[in-house]
Amino acid sequence: MTVRLYNTRTRQKEPFTPLAPPMVTLYTCGPTVYRYAHLGNMRTFLMADLLRRTLAYNGYEVRHVKNITDVGHMQDDTFDRGEDKMLLSAAAEGKSPQEIAAYYTDAFRRDEARLHILPAQVFPRASEHIPEMLTIVRRLMDRGYAYQSGDNVYFDVGRFPAYGRLSGNRREHLRAGIHRVELDPNKRNPEDFTLWKGAGPHRTMFWESPWGPGYPGWHIECSAMSMKHLGAQLDLHTGGVDNLFPHHESEIAQSEAATGLPFVRSWLHGEHLMFAGTRMAKSAGNYYTLSDLRARGYDPLGFRYLCLTAHYRSKLNFTWASLTAAQLAYLRLRDAVAHLAGSDPPDPAAWSEGAMALEARFRNAINDDLHLPTALAVVWEVLRGGLPRAEKYALLLAFDRVLGLGLDRVAPAVLPPAVAALLEEREALRRGRCYQEADARRDQVRAAGWEVSDTRQGTQVSPRSRFTPTLVRVSPRHGRPPRIITGARDVPSRLAEPDRCEFSVNLVVSGWLEDVQRCLTSVVRWAGERRVEVVVVQNDADAATAQWLEQAAADDPRLRVLHTTHHLGEGEARNAGLRDSTGTIVLLLDTSAEVTGDIYGPLWAALPAPAVGLVGPRGVRSVDEHLHHFTDHPGPEVDAVLGYCMAFRRAALRRVGLMDERFRFYRNLDLDFSFAFRDQGYRTLALPDLPVVFHEHRGWTSLDPTERDKLSRRNYYRFAKKWGERRDLLVGSHRADQHDGADHDHGHPHDAHDHPERPR
Numbered sequence: 001m002t003v004r005l006y007n008t009r010t011r012q013k014e015p016f017t018p019l020a021p022p023m024v025t026l027y028t029c030g031p032t033v034y035r036y037a038h039l040g041n042m043r044t045f046l047m048a049d050l051l052r053r054t055l056a057y058n059g060y061e062v063r064h065v066k067n068i069t070d071v072g073h074m075q076d077d078t079f080d081r082g083e084d085k086m087l088l089s090a091a092a093e094g095k096s097p098q099e100i101a102a103y104y105t106d107a108f109r110r111d112e113a114r115l116h117i118l119p120a121q122v123f124p125r126a127s128e129h130i131p132e133m134l135t136i137v138r139r140l141m142d143r144g145y146a147y148q149s150g151d152n153v154y155f156d157v158g159r160f161p162a163y164g165r166l167s168g169n170r171r172e173h174l175r176a177g178i179h180r181v182e183l184d185p186n187k188r189n190p191e192d193f194t195l196w197k198g199a200g201p202h203r204t205m206f207w208e209s210p211w212g213p214g215y216p217g218w219h220i221e222c223s224a225m226s227m228k229h230l231g232a233q234l235d236l237h238t239g240g241v242d243n244l245f246p247h248h249e250s251e252i253a254q255s256e257a258a259t260g261l262p263f264v265r266s267w268l269h270g271e272h273l274m275f276a277g278t279r280m281a282k283s284a285g286n287y288y289t290l291s292d293l294r295a296r297g298y299d300p301l302g303f304r305y306l307c308l309t310a311h312y313r314s315k316l317n318f319t320w321a322s323l324t325a326a327q328l329a330y331l332r333l334r335d336a337v338a339h340l341a342g343s344d345p346p347d348p349a350a351w352s353e354g355a356m357a358l359e360a361r362f363r364n365a366i367n368d369d370l371h372l373p374t375a376l377a378v379v380w381e382v383l384r385g386g387l388p389r390a391e392k393y394a395l396l397l398a399f400d401r402v403l404g405l406g407l408d409r410v411a412p413a414v415l416p417p418a419v420a421a422l423l424e425e426r427e428a429l430r431r432g433r434c435y436q437e438a439d440a441r442r443d444q445v446r447a448a449g450w451e452v453s454d455t456r457q458g459t460q461v462s463p464r465s466r467f468t469p470t471l472v473r474v475s476p477r478h479g480r481p482p483r484i485i486t487g488a489r490d491v492p493s494r495l496a497e498p499d500r501c502e503f504s505v506n507l508v509v510s511g512w513l514e515d516v517q518r519c520l521t522s523v524v525r526w527a528g529e530r531r532v533e534v535v536v537v538q539n540d541a542d543a544a545t546a547q548w549l550e551q552a553a554a555d556d557p558r559l560r561v562l563h564t565t566h567h568l569g570e571g572e573a574r575n576a577g578l579r580d581s582t583g584t585i586v587l588l589l590d591t592s593a594e595v596t597g598d599i600y601g602p603l604w605a606a607l608p609a610p611a612v613g614l615v616g617p618r619g620v621r622s623v624d625e626h627l628h629h630f631t632d633h634p635g636p637e638v639d640a641v642l643g644y645c646m647a648f649r650r651a652a653l654r655r656v657g658l659m660d661e662r663f664r665f666y667r668n669l670d671l672d673f674s675f676a677f678r679d680q681g682y683r684t685l686a687l688p689d690l691p692v693v694f695h696e697h698r699g700w701t702s703l704d705p706t707e708r709d710k711l712s713r714r715n716y717y718r719f720a721k722k723w724g725e726r727r728d729l730l731v732g733s734h735r736a737d738q739h740d741g742a743d744h745d746h747g748h749p750h751d752a753h754d755h756p757e758r759p760r
């Protein structure tokens, strides 16, 4: 059977034919080792692993080389500009470039092993292949493809007409792009790329060369290492789509100009892993590493499973919810295999027709340009189908040679004698129609980690994997497992339920344990005899804080904690708490707040008035008619109540709705929520005498200034877009005299100190 692969060079799926079967040479552009690889990088290395395993499944012998880039990768890949990433990182960490490279190479190899990525046979280091690179540069000079200019040697793109064919970047097009940035005066043509760069007086890592001391360009390393370890012509070359240009384009030019031979038969490029709408990238700061997943309790193979659910040429959007779903599916798969393990897998020669048909479908899927999502579907079909256990097991073990999910290491599910005894008791009780007691036995069996299902064939038991992300760090203190949510939607809404107490105090906790303790203690102290519940959303706080909250909830039944699997945006985190609240009045507090007296009495007095929607100690009014600037106002009528402390009747949410989850940061979320109240005709009032004080707001002060600026700005524009034209909602807009007063009363609205939280 043939393997069909999409070849970027020819832009079509074509039958794969190696130069010298059954040998296949495979080169993968490897990691730059100045930092941890992120999940996006790992997705691309997983793709190469799936390619290799698919070829092996088809009987090929794959020789796999993956380079380690430990020199020459510049900050700006496209134009060889800026500084060498390795050296920058070495300087930042106070280590030598060699130490940095060794440390991150080890980390990378460990991550690959955790993901069951088969190690390449050779991991050549760029820094150890300088002579090979110089040989190619020399040859390119001799053949007239390269020229020296200043201290540098460049590849003359004009001499290689095929340049641009792989990526579809035509030269004229390239030029247009390059003209916008500053030109390198040494280059003959702006699109020429560097083969060798003069070291300059300050560089620490350099080598001697016929053109003076210097270091190689990034692209030349892959030509040198692939040809050295795999020969002048390769069957396969892989990388992420961002490697297409200029890296792979330049590799082709250098290699083919030097040897006169076609360089690579098939190019495979993996699409990106995305996060929050953009490519996961170190430079964008929107990345996670495998260690981040492990710290949150995820199995690296859960991430491998997630990658199998998308085709490698499609973008894959990483979300914690999708990772959680993948992790759960992976555990279900393991549980199912545990049930089959222990049976003696028959030899493929003895497989039934049914088994052979399923195997053929699996093979077809992977041989169709590595279509793993379809292959996974076949896996589940095997499990659901009616084949004998031993045959199912044999198929899954065979498939796992490609899937790499470690199914061969799943231990058989052996029922412990104590559990078996419980099950027997349950059976007897059921026969005697003592259902309640039978159910109690079933719960005991479940508590021991076994799932019980009653089918027509009788009672079946299978091991039950429990998955608690994050909460590996939070052990339950009160018998009940901690409540874990992946988003607000995981919290069943209790909004339609009748009131169960007078007040629901809502807190969102993202760390700063001392603040949380101060706030929570004050909330409880002043509650007195009132019926108060406290709903805390533990939103990706540190382990100590999460643990303390669990303990506090164990000690005080009024307190409930919802733990998130990952950081939720502020609007969504607030909504998680709101959905769980059952009080007549909801009081939202920031953990920087401290209650200093009976806050409940005045709120109870203020909120029954049906026209009053939202109250809090601090309010603001707009100083301009476009709702761009707001300033503190003593009230009582204000345009908005600040979110550090706000209260409303829970029933009002039925009209106003929950918070707008597009507000991922707290700033302007309160304005938005206030305007939603006003839009429904409610008044929003400042009650400055409420007994509450505000301490340093660490959610703000601990943020990096550029980061908080970015977050604030995003919300600010979101708010302006949504409400900017609604001056009709401003206080006094119905009464012309007052409206003018609000803006111009004091003569200089712009002297008014801007509310400290509004970006200017």
Ligand code: AMP
Residues within 6 Å of the ligand: 029, 030, 031, 032, 033, 039, 040, 041, 042, 043, 044, 238, 239, 240, 241, 242, 243, 270, 271, 272, 273, 274, 279, 280, 281
């Ligand atoms: P680097 O260590 O930066 O050279 O990247 C190693 C590999 O990861 C390259 O093949 C890149 O194309 C690939 N890569 C980088 N970012 C992503 C991403 N977000 N998704 C998938 N692959 C990526």
Ligand code: ZN
Residues within 6 Å of the ligand: 028, 029, 030, 222, 247
């Ligand atoms: Zn490369």
